[in-house]
Amino acid sequence: MTATSPAAPVSDIDVFSPEVLADPYPAYRSLRDAGPVVQLSAHPAWAITRYADVRAALADWQSFSSASAVALDDMMNANLRGTVLASDPPEHDVLRNVLSQQLAPRALAKLRGEISERADALVAEAVARESFDAVTELCERLPVDVVADLIGLPAEGRGVLLPGADAVFAGFGPMGPGFAERMPTLLGYFEYMQSFDSRDKLVPDSWGAAIWDAVDDGRIAAESAVPLMTAFLSAGMDTTVHGMSAYVRFLAEDPELWAALKADPHLLAGGFEEALRLESPVQGFFRLTTRDVDVDGVLIPADTRVLLSFGSANRDERHYPDPDRFDIRRNPVDHLAFGYATHGCAGQGLARIEAQALIGALLRRVDRIELSGAPVQHENTIARGLEHLPVSVVPAS
Numbered sequence: 001m002t003a004t005s006p007a008a009p010v011s012d013i014d015v016f017s018p019e020v021l022a023d024p025y026p027a028y029r030s031l032r033d034a035g036p037v038v039q040l041s042a043h044p045a046w047a048i049t050r051y052a053d054v055r056a057a058l059a060d061w062q063s064f065s066s067a068s069a070v071a072l073d074d075m076m077n078a079n080l081r082g083t084v085l086a087s088d089p090p091e092h093d094v095l096r097n098v099l100s101q102q103l104a105p106r107a108l109a110k111l112r113g114e115i116s117e118r119a120d121a122l123v124a125e126a127v128a129r130e131s132f133d134a135v136t137e138l139c140e141r142l143p144v145d146v147v148a149d150l151i152g153l154p155a156e157g158r159g160v161l162l163p164g165a166d167a168v169f170a171g172f173g174p175m176g177p178g179f180a181e182r183m184p185t186l187l188g189y190f191e192y193m194q195s196f197d198s199r200d201k202l203v204p205d206s207w208g209a210a211i212w213d214a215v216d217d218g219r220i221a222a223e224s225a226v227p228l229m230t231a232f233l234s235a236g237m238d239t240t241v242h243g244m245s246a247y248v249r250f251l252a253e254d255p256e257l258w259a260a261l262k263a264d265p266h267l268l269a270g271g272f273e274e275a276l277r278l279e280s281p282v283q284g285f286f287r288l289t290t291r292d293v294d295v296d297g298v299l300i301p302a303d304t305r306v307l308l309s310f311g312s313a314n315r316d317e318r319h320y321p322d323p324d325r326f327d328i329r330r331n332p333v334d335h336l337a338f339g340y341a342t343h344g345c346a347g348q349g350l351a352r353i354e355a356q357a358l359i360g361a362l363l364r365r366v367d368r369i370e371l372s373g374a375p376v377q378h379e380n381t382i383a384r385g386l387e388h389l390p391v392s393v394v395p396a397s
């Protein structure tokens with residue numbers, strides 16, 4: 001440690017304890033106030049929790065490596081080795097580029113119509129019942145089919161996908177009981193994905209087929225194909241479900257918010273960004289320092305595992321005024337819920353299309369929405385979201 005770099009404070013806050021996971025925001029505030037970098041005594045990791053520092057670390061992959069380093073646990077990191085999420089450039093860029101055409105705004109724009117139709121049908125079905133669980137009966141139903149169809153998976157067998165992706169997220173945190181319980185689910189999910197080890201099992205012209213094209217023309221190795229498909233599936237379902245559910249909850253809890261959105265539907269898109277800012281579906285990922293790094297005057301030694309807390313950064317009062325308030329007009333386009341820079345979410349355009357389609361349909365088909373029971377939080381160390389959200393609605397007259 002150099003004379004100019006004070007030691008990072010040590011905190012005994014356990015960001016993965018059930019109490020903190022239930023409501024992590026007071027703990028995040030304490031960590032932010034403790035310093036730009038904090039050593040977590042409950043885990044073999046340090047944490048960066050302020051907006052500017054998280055963003056700077058995300059932009060500096062040379063110092064904060066993702067290669068075999070995005071999870072807390074070494075075994076999980078070994079399993080993730082060589083995947084798009086857990087690699088650095090140039091290896092990362094090769095994998096990331098495989099679907100860059102499919103994810104470009106022009107290609108995504110072509111999906112908008114069909115996704116809107118699907119979303120509208122789901123909303124119509126739910127609204128007709130006037131009382132429903134907005135997580136299980138609405139938000140969960142769109143992303144699984146959208147992403148699985150894009151990858152080109154057959155219609156049968158998709159039941160493993162959502163629980164499988166949830167288990168993957170739990171694997172990025174500590175290997176506690178929550179992960180042990182999910183192990184059989186995780187293995188079943190990987191076994192299911194492994195069955196798509198050749199092009200003929202996938203729908204032609206799908207994202208999955210494009211991945212096999214990359215194998216055929218030598219851009220990526222054959223053993224990277226299934227992990228790449230798995231990365232898109234795992235990253236693209238729960239996350240979107242959690243983000244949309246959070247948005248519905250904010251709207252159902254506050255009649256004035258709903259009225260504001262009804263009066264000006266242009267606020268819809270910015271409202272989704274605000275929901276993601278406040279309830280970031282991915283609360284954080286890890287990195288490993290490749291060298292001594294100075295973060296706002298505090299030194300992190302080389303070879304230190306560091307949690308980059310998106311959930312905390314997005315509520316940093318140093319960056320967002322009144323950060324705990326849902327402000328439908330804030331439009332926080334610079335939030336870090338999709339990460340940033342090298343590993344910034346590859347599917348954010350798709351997530352936005354899905355959310356705008358679903359919440360947009362709700363807005364058209366519903367005059368009033370309110371909670372009809374207590375929301376139930378889903379427990380996962382990394383992915384934050386709801387398990388249940390009972391709502392009742394008054395259909396649009």
Ligand code: HEM
Nearest residue numbers: 084085235236239240243282337338339343345346347351
């Ligand atoms: C609201 C929904 C979503 C949220 C909050 C979200 C969040 C994130 C975050 C935080 C990262 C950065 C990881 C890092 O820095 O290490 C990421 C990466 C990624 N996301 Fe998303 N995501 C969402 C939806 C999607 C969708 C719909 C897809 C695709 C179908 C997707 C595919 C990916 C992929 C492939 C990566 C890895 C990118 C890379 O390593 O270069 N995500 N996402």
